[in-house]
Amino acid sequence: MNDIVQNDLSLSTEVEEKPRKTKILYIEDNLANQKLVERVLSRHNYDLSIASDGVSGINMAMEQEVDLILMDINLPDMDGKDITAFLKSKPKHVKTPIIALTADASAANRDRSLAVGCDGFITKPIDIASFPNQVAEYLGGQKDELAPEDQKETLKTYVGELVGNLEAKVKELEAANQKLKKLDSAKSDFIQLVSHELRTPLTILNGYYMLMNNMKVLDPDEQKKITDIAAGFGKGITRLSDVIQDVLSVSKITASSLSLSKGPIRLSDSITQVVRGIEKSIIQRNISIAVEDMTHLPIIQADGKQLGLAFKNIIGNSVKYTPDGGSIRIYPLTMKGTVTIAFQDRGLGVPLNEQHAIFEPFYRLENIDNHSTSKTQFLGGGLGLGLPIAKGIIEAHNGRVWVESPGRDEHNLPGSTFFVLLPAT
Ligand code: ADP
Secondary structure, three states, X not given: OXXXXXXXXXXXHOOOOOXXXXXXXXXXXXXXXXXXXXXXXXXXXXXXXXXXXXXXXXXXXXXXXXXXXXXXXXOOOOEHHHHHHHHHOOHHHOOOOEEEEEOOOOHHHHHHHHHOOOOEEEEOOOOOOOHHHHHHHHHOOOOOOOOHHHHHHHHHHHHHHXXXXXXXXXXXXXXXXHHHHHHHHHHHHHHXXXXXXXXXXXXXXXXXXXXXXXXXXXXXXXXXXXXXXHHHHHHHHHHHHHHHHHHHHHHHHHOOOOOOOOEEEOHHHHHHXXXXXXXXXXXXXXXXXXXOOOOOOOOEEEOHHHHHHHHHHHHHHHHHOOOOOOEEEEEEEEEOXXXXXXXXXOOOOOOHHHOOHHHOOOOOOOOHXXXXXXXXXXXXXXXXXXXXXXXXXXXXXXXXXXXXXXXXXXXXXXXXXXXXXXXXX
């Protein structure tokens, strides 16, 4: 009885760890070859994974624990020799046996495969009877060697070929880049055309709006209905024409065809005008905007309309990305030969790694699902065109615009400061 209890105890305390199965990664695109190797090795208790292309092969080799890699040399996306050279350069795989599996049984192919780091060379179709033994031997440490002289010579040729391939790839990339540029310019032309086309019906709509707005009827209830409809109509038209204007401005800016009509500009007037234009909404949102004294700033030569648009976009953003009840400060900084205006808000802030990207066309940080059309509502999204337009206008004046912010934090509201630097001449 005692014996039995003791035996039971020993069974329950000695939890034997199951030995890990030997893991083999087979990088091969051909389904028939995959199936054949899978079938032949299945009787030998290996844990076989298969990658069907070079890139996923590399990923699997780097992510998984692998004891041996079977490498098809002729993959459609990459050369198995290049993959081998890459993997062997990684500490993780310096000692992992990598066995070339190839239909090209030539001595040159063998030499090249071994020279780049393959530990073995097996020709396809595999010999079903001897394949498991070959794999076991490579796992046991067998290594096909290449005489050092042959290795040197082969590597020399291989490196020459690699450079040739690289050059061909660079040419391919250049061609693809040219194609992308053409597509990009076609896209910009298209956007510009559509925006122009939209302007015509908008002008017609505007005509009807004016008609409706001036319509007078005797019945006061009817009159109110008409006035309300006209107001809604007018709002929609303004919004639509703003969007068209933004798209046209950005396409002009990206095509570097923005023309300026310069004259003497007092920056304080320009900024005050923008702030006045959004007075109603900042009162609604209980946001305070403090514009500090700028009367001492020199009068600059600029396109007042364009510069006003740039300020409008920056100030509009300060309002949009500051929660209700927040504050904004606009103050000047003077340095010899330049004028800088700082637009400081106590809003969400801009992530450090996005501070360049937000000036790119159509780049927005906010989730598209939260998109709203308001220009001043908290988080009211836009098209991601406000800053690129501002940047284009400021750069056309030989100025610069940039943002400084500790990062984005919706709870602690670190804020952002946008700086606009302009030549003082
Ligand atoms: P949008 O029309 O979407 O506001 P913009 O080009 O004006 O596009 O701005 C791009 C992005 O930069 C915005 O989506 C927003 O995430 C971020 N951003 C701009 N200004 C501010 C700001 N003052 N505070 C925080 N984020 C800002």
